Amino acid sequence: MSEKRVFMKGCEAIAEAAVRSGCRFFAGYPITPQNEIPEYFARRLPEVGGHFVQGESELASVNMVYGAASTGTRAMTSSSSCGISLKSEGVSFCASARIPMVYCNISRGGPGIGSIQPSQQDYAQATRASGNGGFRMMVFAPGDVQEAVDMTYAAFDYAQRDRNPVLILGDGVLGTIMEPVVLPPMRSEEEVRRLKDELRDWALVGHDPKKEERAFILPGGWSTKRQEQTCINNAALYDSWVKDVQVETIGLEDAEVVVTGYGISGRIARSAVNKLRAEGARVGYIRPKTVSPFPYETFEKLDYSRVKAILDVEMSIPALMKLDVELAVKDRTRIETCLHAGGEIMSSREVEAAIRALLQGGRTE
Amino acid sequence: MERNMMIAGSGGQGVMMMGKLLAEAVCSSTDLNVTFFPSYGAEQRGGTANCYVVISDEAIGAPLGDEMDEMVVMNDLSLDKFLQKLVSGGTLFINSTIVKAPEDRDDITVIEVPATQMALELGSPKVLNIIMLGVYIGYTGALDEQLMLQGILQKLAGKPKLIPLNEKAFARGLEIGKACRQSSETR
Numbered sequence: 001m002s003e004k005r006v007f008m009k010g011c012e013a014i015a016e017a018a019v020r021s022g023c024r025f026f027a028g029y030p031i032t033p034q035n036e037i038p039e040y041f042a043r044r045l046p047e048v049g050g051h052f053v054q055g056e057s058e059l060a061s062v063n064m065v066y067g068a069a070s071t072g073t074r075a076m077t078s079s080s081s082c083g084i085s086l087k088s089e090g091v092s093f094c095a096s097a098r099i100p101m102v103y104c105n106i107s108r109g110g111p112g113i114g115s116i117q118p119s120q121q122d123y124a125q126a127t128r129a130s131g132n133g134g135f136r137m138m139v140f141a142p143g144d145v146q147e148a149v150d151m152t153y154a155a156f157d158y159a160q161r162d163r164n165p166v167l168i169l170g171d172g173v174l175g176t177i178m179e180p181v182v183l184p185p186m187r188s189e190e191e192v193r194r195l196k197d198e199l200r201d202w203a204l205v206g207h208d209p210k211k212e213e214r215a216f217i218l219p220g221g222w223s224t225k226r227q228e229q230t231c232i233n234n235a236a237l238y239d240s241w242v243k244d245v246q247v248e249t250i251g252l253e254d255a256e257v258v259v260t261g262y263g264i265s266g267r268i269a270r271s272a273v274n275k276l277r278a279e280g281a282r283v284g285y286i287r288p289k290t291v292s293p294f295p296y297e298t299f300e301k302l303d304y305s306r307v308k309a310i311l312d313v314e315m316s317i318p319a320l321m322k323l324d325v326e327l328a329v330k331d332r333t334r335i336e337t338c339l340h341a342g343g344e345i346m347s348s349r350e351v352e353a354a355i356r357a358l359l360q361g362g363r364t365e
Numbered sequence: 366m367e368r369n370m371m372i373a374g375s376g377g378q379g380v381m382m383m384g385k386l387l388a389e390a391v392c393s394s395t396d397l398n399v400t401f402f403p404s405y406g407a408e409q410r411g412g413t414a415n416c417y418v419v420i421s422d423e424a425i426g427a428p429l430g431d432e433m434d435e436m437v438v439m440n441d442l443s444l445d446k447f448l449q450k451l452v453s454g455g456t457l458f459i460n461s462t463i464v465k466a467p468e469d470r471d472d473i474t475v476i477e478v479p480a481t482q483m484a485l486e487l488g489s490p491k492v493l494n495i496i497m498l499g500v501y502i503g504y505t506g507a508l509d510e511q512l513m514l515q516g517i518l519q520k521l522a523g524k525p526k527l528i529p530l531n532e533k534a535f536a537r538g539l540e541i542g543k544a545c546r547q548s549s550e551t552r
Contacts, residue, residue: 007392007401177428178385178401180392271426348427 005180010145010170011036013181014104015044017152018076020184022192023102024050025068025075027061031083032116033172034106038078049189058083062090062103069094069101070217072196072203074156078104080172081122082113084130091165092131096219096230100159100199102152104168106175109343117343118172120263123320126169127292134231136238139167139292143248143267145179147289153184158244160195162237163202169291171315173264173345246289247298251277255284256306257358260325261313262288265346269313269338272351276359283355291321299328309358310335313351317341336364366422368507369430372497373415373447374439374460376405379494383437384416386498390516391420391508400428413443420507435505437497438464439480458500460493476504476545483537492534499538504546510539 008016015037018026026041038054045052051068055061061077068075079087084105094101107122109115126139138158142148148170155166187195196203202215220227248266250273252258261269266287273285284307288295299310312322312335319337329335338354340346354364374380381403388401398421405414417429433450437458444464451457453472462481478500484493495517502513517535521528 005392007389007399173402173428176403178388179425179428180399268427270424274426345429346427347431349431 004182006183007178008145008181009036009178010148010174010176011106012040013145013149013183014078014152014168014170015040016183017149018074018102018156019044019048019050020186021153021156022074022187022195023076023156024048024192025052025065025073026050026077027053027055027064027068027075028077028079029055029058029061029083031080033108033118033175034078034080034104036175037104037106041076058086059090062087063093065101065103066090066094066097066099069099070097070204072199072205074100074102074160074192074195076102076104078106080105081107081110081119084122084125088125088131090131091137092133092135093219094165095131095135095137095234096133097217098163098234099165099217100156100163102155102159102166102168104152104170106170106172108172109341115343116172118174118176118264118315118345119341119343120171120265120315121317121320121341122169123262123291123314123316124323126167127294127324130165130167135234136292137165137167138162138241138244138290139169140246141169141262141266141289141291142174143263143270143287143289145174145177146181148174149181149183151289160199164237169263171264172343241293242297244290245293245295245297247295248285248287248289249298250274250285251282252284252286252298252302254282254306255302256282257309257311257355258284258286258302258307259311259313259351259355260286260288260321262291262321265313265315268346268348269311269351271348272355275348275352276355281355281359283359288321291324294324294328296324296328299325302333304332307333308361309333311338311351311354311358311364312336313338313346313354315340315344315346338364367425368420368435368505369433370418370420370435370437370501370507371415371433371447371450372418372437372439373413373443375442376412376414378414378439379491380414380439381405381416383494383498384418386516386520387501387508387513388418388420389520390513393516393519394512395508397422398425400425402428404429413446415443415447435501437501439493439497440464456504458497458504460497474549476500476542478538478541480538484534487534487537488530492531495531495534496538499535499540500542500545501538503539503542503544505542506546
C-alpha cells in the first residue's frame with residue numbers, strides 16, 4: 001500500500017501543490033465552485049511565511065498578484081468563469097509585461113453569471129482571448145486531481161521559464177471531487193529564495209541604482225516600434241511551445257472512430273472508450289492535457305483512410321474545442337459532437353451511445 | 366471491478382460525511398482507486414444533498430453517473446428523484462423510519478433500516494449516517510469493517526466524547542447489515 005496517498009479535494013490539492021511549488025502570495029475573491037482554493041491558501045500560506053489577501057474584487061486581487069509577481073515572488077490567483085472574465089484585464093497586463101504568474105479557472109456554467117455547476121464553456125477564452133491584445137498562455141487541462149496537482153506544481157516553473165502567465169483550466173467537478181493524490185515534494189525555503197533570485201535581472205527587488213541597472217515592469221509604452229517588437233518576441237515564445245504539448249492517447253493504431261475531449265469530459269469519455277474497446281470495437285481516444293499548446297500533431301498523424309469520424313465530447317454548447325479539432329483535421333474526416341452545457345454533466349452512457357452510432361456509420365445529432 | 370454507489374438525503378442528515386468517511390477509509394487503508402463527488406444546493410439544512418462514491422481497482426473514469434450498483438436513501442424526495450439510477454440487480458438501502466420502500470422495482474434488493482428511530486434510541490439523531498454506514502459495510506463488505514471503524518475513530522480523534530456513541534451506532538448498523546446479508550444468502 002502506498003504510504004504517501006492522501007485524500008484531497010481538487011481545489012485544496014491545487015492550493016497545496018502551489019505552496020509546495022513555492023507560491024508565497026495569493027489574492028482572490030470568493031466565487032463558487034472554487035472557494036476552497038482561497039480558503040485553503042488563507043490557512044496555509046501564513047504557515048510557510050507567505051501572504052494571503054482576500055481582495056475587494058476580482059480586479060483588485062489579480063492586480064495584487066501582478067504586483068507580487070513583479071517582484072519575482074511566485075504568486076497565484078483563482079476564480080470561476082465570470083470571475084475570470086473580470087480578471088482578464090490584469091492577466092493581459094501580466095502577459096504584456098511578461099510577468100510569471102499562475103491562475104486557475106474552476107469553470108462553471110455560462111455565459112454571464114450562468115450557473116454554479118460544472119461546465120467547460122471557457123475554452124475559447126482560455127486558449128485564444130484571456131484578455132485584449134491577442135496574447136497566449138500555456139493552458140493545462142487536468143483530468144483528475146493528481147494531474148491538477150502535478151500540473152499546478154509545474155505551472156510555476158513554466159511561468160518562470162517563459163516569464164508569462166500560465167492558466168490551469170479546471171471545472172466544477174475537478175474542483176469539488178475528492179481523490180487520493182500523491183503530493184509533490186515541498187520546496188525548501190532556500191530553494192524558493194533561489195528561484196526568486198534567478199529573476200533578479202528584471203524583477204522589482206530594489207536594485208542599487210549605483211551598482212545595478214534598474215528594473216522596469218512595462219505593460220506597454222509610447223513607441224509603436226517597441227510594442228511591435230514585444231508582439232514579435234511574444235509570438236516567437238508562443239511558437240516554441242510546440243515542444244511542450246501533453247496528450248493522452250488510446251488505440252489510435254486501429255481506430256475507426258476517435259473520441260476526443262479534455263478535462264472532466266475527457267475523463268468521462270475514456271470510460272466509454274475503454275468499455276467499447278474491451279468489446280473489441282475499434283475506438284481511439286485523444287485527450288489534450290495541454291489545450292494551449294494544442295496537440296495538432298496527434299490529429300495530423302491519424303490515418304484518415306481508416307478514421308471515419310471523430311467524436312468531440314465537451315460540456316460546452318456550442319462546442320469550442322471542436323474549432324481546434326477542425327483546424328487539425330482539415331476536413332479529412334467528419335467531426336461529430338456529444339455535448340452538454342450550463343452545468344449539466346456528461347454521462348459515459350451518452351458518450352457510449354454516440355460512439356456506437358458513429359461505429360455503425362450513423363450520426364450523433 | 367468497479368463499485369458505483371450513491372448516498373442521497375436532505376442537508377443535515379450526514380450524507381456527505383458518510384460518503385467521505387467511506388472514501389477516505391478506502392484511500393488510507395487500501396490500494397484501490399476511489400472518488401468522492403458531492404452535489405448539493407445552496408442550503409446547509411433542508412435542501413437535497415447527495416454524493417457519489419466510486420471504488421475501483423482500475424483508473425476511475427466518470428466519478429458520477431446514471432448507473433448505480435448501490436444506493437443509500439435517507440428521504441422520500443431523494444428516492445423519487447434518484448431511484449431510476451439504480452441498476453437492475455442493485456441494492457437499495459433505505460432509512461425506513463421516513464422512507465417507504467418502492468413498490469415498482471422487483472428487480473432490486475431493498476434493505477430497510479429504521480435508522481432515524483435507531484439513532485434516537487441510541488441518544489442522538491446525528492448518528493443516523495453512522496448506522497447506515499455500518500449497515501452498508503455489513504451487507505456489502507465494500508471495505509473491511511475494522512478498517513472502516515478505524516476511519517471513523519480517526520475522524521473523531523479531536524472529539525473523544527463522541528466515540529462511544531459512534532462506535533455503538535456503527536456496531537448496530539453492522540449487525541443489521543450482516544444479518545440481512547445472511548438471510549439473503551440462505552433465501
